[in-house]
Amino acid sequence: MSARRPQGRSQxxxxxxxxxxxxxxPSGIRKFFDMLxxxxxxxxxxxxxxxxxxxxxxxxAGISGIEKGYTMYTSNRGMLExxxxxxxxxxxxxxxxxxxxxxxxxxxxxxxxxxxxxxxxINPKDEVISPEPTYVAYEPSTLLAxxxxxxxxxxxxxxxxxxxxxxxxxITGRTKAILLGYPNNPTGAVMEKADLEEIAELAQRxxxxxxxxxxxxxxxxxxxxxxxxxxxxxxxxxxFLGGFSKAYAMTGWRIGYAAASEEIIExxxxxxxxxMMCVPIMAQMAAIEALKSGEAAVKEMxxxxxxxxxxxxxxxxxxxxxxxxxxxAFYAFPSVAVTGLSSEEFAEKLLIEERVAVVPGxxxxxxxxxxxxxxxxxxLDEIREALRRMRRFVQRHKS
Amino acid sequence: MxxxxxxxxxxxxxxxxxxxxxxxxxxxxxxRKTIEEAEKNRVIVKxxxxxxxxxxxxxxxxxxxxxxxxxxxxxxxxxxAERIYRFSEAHSxxxxxxxxxxxxxxxxxxxxxxxxxxxxxxxxxxxxxxTVTHFFLKPYKEDGEVLEGQEKVRRQPLxx
Ligand SMILES: Cc1ncc(COP(=O)(O)O)c(C=O)c1O
Numbered sequence: 110m111s112a113r114r115p116q117g118r119s120q121x122x123x124x125x126x127x128x129x130x131x132x133x134x135p136s137g138i139r140k141f142f143d144m145l146x147x148x149x150x151x152x153x154x155x156x157x158x159x160x161x162x163x164x165x166x167x168x169x170a171g172i173s174g175i176e177k178g179y180t181m182y183t184s185n186r187g188m189l190e191x192x193x194x195x196x197x198x199x200x201x202x203x204x205x206x207x208x209x210x211x212x213x214x215x216x217x218x219x220x221x222x223x224x225x226x227x228x229x230x231i232n233p234k235d236e237v238i239s240p241e242p243t244y245v246a247y248e249p250s251t252l253l254a255x256x257x258x259x260x261x262x263x264x265x266x267x268x269x270x271x272x273x274x275x276x277x278x279x280i281t282g283r284t285k286a287i288l289l290g291y292p293n294n295p296t297g298a299v300m301e302k303a304d305l306e307e308i309a310e311l312a313q314r315x316x317x318x319x320x321x322x323x324x325x326x327x328x329x330x331x332x333x334x335x336x337x338x339x340x341x342x343x344x345x346x347x348x349f350l351g352g353f354s355k356a357y358a359m360t361g362w363r364i365g366y367a368a369a370s371e372e373i374i375e376x377x378x379x380x381x382x383x384x385m386m387c388v389p390i391m392a393q394m395a396a397i398e399a400l401k402s403g404e405a406a407v408k409e410m411x412x413x414x415x416x417x418x419x420x421x422x423x424x425x426x427x428x429x430x431x432x433x434x435x436x437x438a439f440y441a442f443p444s445v446a447v448t449g450l451s452s453e454e455f456a457e458k459l460l461i462e463e464r465v466a467v468v469p470g471x472x473x474x475x476x477x478x479x480x481x482x483x484x485x486x487x488x489l490d491e492i493r494e495a496l497r498r499m500r501r502f503v504q505r506h507k508s
Numbered sequence: 509m510x511x512x513x514x515x516x517x518x519x520x521x522x523x524x525x526x527x528x529x530x531x532x533x534x535x536x537x538x539x540r541k542t543i544e545e546a547e548k549n550r551v552i553v554k555x556x557x558x559x560x561x562x563x564x565x566x567x568x569x570x571x572x573x574x575x576x577x578x579x580x581x582x583x584x585x586x587x588x589a590e591r592i593y594r595f596s597e598a599h600s601x602x603x604x605x606x607x608x609x610x611x612x613x614x615x616x617x618x619x620x621x622x623x624x625x626x627x628x629x630x631x632x633x634x635x636x637x638x639t640v641t642h643f644f645l646k647p648y649k650e651d652g653e654v655l656e657g658q659e660k661v662r663r664q665p666l667x668x
Contacts, residue, residue, distance in 0.1 A: 420530045468668065
């Protein structure tokens with residue numbers, strides 16, 4: 110390396126890293142990773158995945174696939190049997206009819222589905238409107254596709270649901286899509302049917318694509334999840350992103366799927382076939398088993414999350430961290446206002462002083478400031494101990 | 509009767525009323541009432557602890573004894589089962605389908621004690637046609653809990 114050359118510049122003075130990537134801001138929690146690495150006895154509420162292992166019958170289906178020699182590529186779109194099961198599943202749950210041959214694509218998690226959706230529909234400077242606090246990948250995937258990300262702040266007053274009127278205010282001639290992610294990471298908010306209907310009407314009136322990340326659709330508590338694609342006239346313009354990671358505790362398998370119109374799935378498949386080829390076959394075989402007979406296991410896990418959710422939310426409110434009742438996913442999103450600390454200060458001090466890891470709300474966009482995300486997909490004993498430590502912390506820092 | 513309270517207790521009998529209340533959203537009084545009622549009706553039979561005695565190298569022998577019954581006039585399985593389950597060595601007793609009739613789990617101090625129980629007590633019963641004794645060599649999983657060799661899988665402490 111030459112000392113005189115500016116960092117990251119080649120001999121001809123050009124930046125090695127593309128402008129698009131260079132301009133992406135790094136993840137807001139890298140500093141916490143480094144701190145965590147040097148600490149012991151930390152209780153982490155900072156995770157974003159189940160603490161269950163994949164139900165054994167599902168894992169076993171993947172393992173026995175390998176044993177039988179299913180170790181090859183599959184069709185780009187995913188194994189036909191899996192697409193047929195997905196089609197059946199969406200029909201049973203939401204009354205939607207997707208053609209397994211042309212309207213379903215198996216992806217490497219919702220992560221890939223999201224990236225494909227963006228790249229399939231975005232032209233340079235096209236705008237994507239999405240509620241904030243937002244899942245961390247939404248803005249980067251928009252930017253990487255060349256689009257612009259337009260956040261719509263949501264607030265605790267409206268239980269972090271996004272309102273059609275707030276979306277409408279941000280619609281311009283360049284608006285291409287609305288991106289929703291409910292049940293929500295990080296807030297745990299769910300949408301109500303009436304609100305979704307208004308947003309659906311908006312999408313139709315302005316001819317917008319609806320990208321709906323419904324990875325947490327099965328993790329709801331005491332409410333029924335409404336799939337936006339199932340509303341009248343919406344299937345045609347909706348890209349439904351569905352997952353296995355959360356409901357079936359399959360984060361490490363890397364599998365999810367997209368369901369949309371033939372035109373859009375065709376476009377997404379074009380990218381997928383060149384960049385990914387296909388999803389690992391063993392994950393696909395496990396996913397078939399999950400769809401065929403995973404329902405009981407999901408039900409049991411949801412019942413368990415629900416108990417922990419109650420303990421977490423009640424506990425947070427009791428120690429002065431006021432928390433609205435999240436009805437989906439596995440996150441609580443309490444306000445840290447009583448401490449007078451910013452979300453980052455709170456998270457950093459809590460980690461150092463009490464060895465409890467939470468994620469500062471600001472990592473999910475400006476409207477997450479003043480909140481922290483606490484994942485309750487953690488053993489009850491640990492949740493209770495974390496709450497004891499947080500109580501001490503809040504007592505000390507109450508302003 | 510609230511099944512959720514029972515499900516929670518079945519997994520962990522040590523949870524407090526207050527904890528169950530927080531987990532279910534029921535009031536402490538409601539939880540107490542459910543439990544009292546379940547105890548009264550013997551829906552809750554008792555509270556016990558799963559102990560891995562092997563860890564203490566405790567002298568303790570367990571066996572499953574298949575018992576084949578010779579059906580007799582006027583004597584049903586229930587009566588014969590009772591003759592057997594009254595022995596304190598018989599830890600659990602089930603009527604089962606298949607080639608034998610009663611499954612008898614025995615816990616005793618030594619193998620000799622088990623043999624004695626089988627030869628002197630069980631085999632002596634008129635209605636017992638035959639027995640097959642299986643000594644337990646090594647426990648792997650008990651009451652839903654894997655006992656040994658479970659590696660603790662650790663998640664990434666922070667993910668978004
Ligand atoms: C809202 C949301 N969407 C997508 C993902 C990524 O899911 P997958 O594992 O299917 O790629 C996550 C994971 O945290 C998530 O929270």
